[in-house]
Amino acid sequence: MNWDVETLSRIQFAFTIMFHYIFPPFSIGLGLLLVIYESLYLITKKKIYETITRFWVKIFAANFSIGVASGIVMEFEFGTNWSAYSRFVGDIFGSPLAAEGIFAFFLESGFLAILLFGWNRVRPGMHLFATIMVAFGSMMSGFWIVVANSWQQTPVAYEIVEDFGIRRAVITDFWAMIFNPSAMIRFAHVIVGAWVQGAFLVLSVSAYYLLKGKNIEFAKRSFAIALGLAAMASLAQPILGHTHAQVVAEWQPAKLAAFEGLYETQTQAPLYLVGWTNPETRETKGIAIPGMLSFLAHGDIDAEVTGLDAFPEEDWPPVNGVFQSYHMMVALGMLFIGLTTLSLFFLWRGTLFKQTWLLKLYLPAVALPVLANQLGWISAERGRQPGSCRDSSGRARASPHR
Incomplete structure (x- = not known):
């Protein structure tokens, strides 16, 4: 370096x-x-x-x-x-x-x-x-x-x-x-992510008290209400993230291409669940859903998605770093949905606070939304370095930060 x-x-x-x-x-x-x-x-x-x-x-x-x-x-x-x-x-x-x-x-x-x-x-x-x-x-x-x-x-x-x-x-x-063009959807995405992080702090501390057998009523009520907020916010994030990705596809196509390791402009563009991308060989390997990126970005499985080949290589973001940070953020979001939904099920059954194994998961889980929010900002900021955006006429041009 x-x-x-x-x-x-x-x-x-x-x-x-x-x-x-x-x-x-x-x-x-x-x-x-x-x-x-x-x-x-x-x-x-x-x-x-x-x-x-x-x-x-x-x-x-x-x-x-x-x-x-x-x-x-x-x-x-x-x-x-x-x-x-x-x-x-x-x-x-x-x-x-x-x-x-x-x-x-x-x-x-x-x-x-x-x-x-x-x-x-x-x-x-x-x-x-x-x-x-x-x-x-x-x-x-x-x-x-x-x-x-x-x-x-x-x-x-x-x-x-x-x-x-x-x-x-x-x-x-x-x-x-x-x-x-990106302000309102990014604001919603950031705020809901903050709700998840704040709720998980309450969940973690409350779980600690429950496991220690201290301040039980305080911990149960704190936990239950925070769990409702965490579940609601976690479920909302994929919807907001999808809308945000559509804005990125329109205004920052180089960033979206880096998110998914898409080197060639193509129809039926795949969406990678996990993988590894190599900018030198221009290859991305992993588990992918064919056509899903086209559908999510444009609502049509046959829609064309702009790849990194549409931009000079010196204008590419650091592709693999952006690819990995973005996918880790998404994976953590899915984890939050699974964890909170499972917890709501046990709460509905009236057995949540008897599941000590689940409460123990919440103790370190407070760090995960912090990591997810950090990864989101890393993806956003590294994805625009140097990147490109589009003006109001849709033409690609360099961002003014350069």
Whole structure:
């Protein structure tokens, strides 16, 4: 490996952002569960739900603090590691980041004080409202960050201008930039993934208490509600992922081709379940379903899917790395569906909490959604390096990050 400044900057930034991204999904997932637990407390007046809410609020606050601290480091690295890029697209990229601070972070952090210290100081309804605002603010933070990142994936509504000999990109339509072609589906995919991660944290801790025979009522109720959210979110992910893949097929065909190791443009393109791809020999070997990629991307088994041969080789993403990270993410998603569906079956039978083998699986399982979310971002970011996208007329062109 050539250890030049660019490579070292990439490694440092990758480490920073991957460490940071451990925490926001926990905040988003826990935030929604806090709303559910506290709402149940106000509706049923059962003290156990207040106990559950108070416990998870402490975990939420600790996680939120680390997320904020690590996020500040990431923001500074935009200027230290990618100063030229920041100057070039700062007018565009900086807009959603500024909106995140003004409209989301301040909302979340402002009501966080009431959430943490407002017990017995404000009315229960006001405290629930604060909890809702914190959860909403955490999701809106995710929205603005995804908007900024999605513009890099599918850049629209900008033009290149030159001032005093310096070229830079400027916004031509603010709302078109926000609602760029990939923003909404990527936001939904990210948020639902965060719900899975937050729910699995609750499932893991609750399973620990159940196995230890401590705080049984607390653990059972926490577990059951988190399981419902985890199952719902896990089942929704394949649908959202499918829609996202269709957007990638239209706007980032090189990325989709790398996802599936598709080197030749073809009809009845296969979908690989597992495999290994070799960019040097341009071969992909593994277990594949013939025609399924064509069907998923275009709704027609005979549809043509653009392969990597449509792009200069120097514009290819790192194919095997993207192929493997994408397929591992999908495999983990299927695992979450199987695990949560099986758990719901035992819950329906009334025997869930007697299945100690299943509860033991949940102890380390908290790490799996973290890994899945990390793999998703790796696939998205490496898939666009250098990659290509399409403009509004459908013509392939280089992404402005280059």
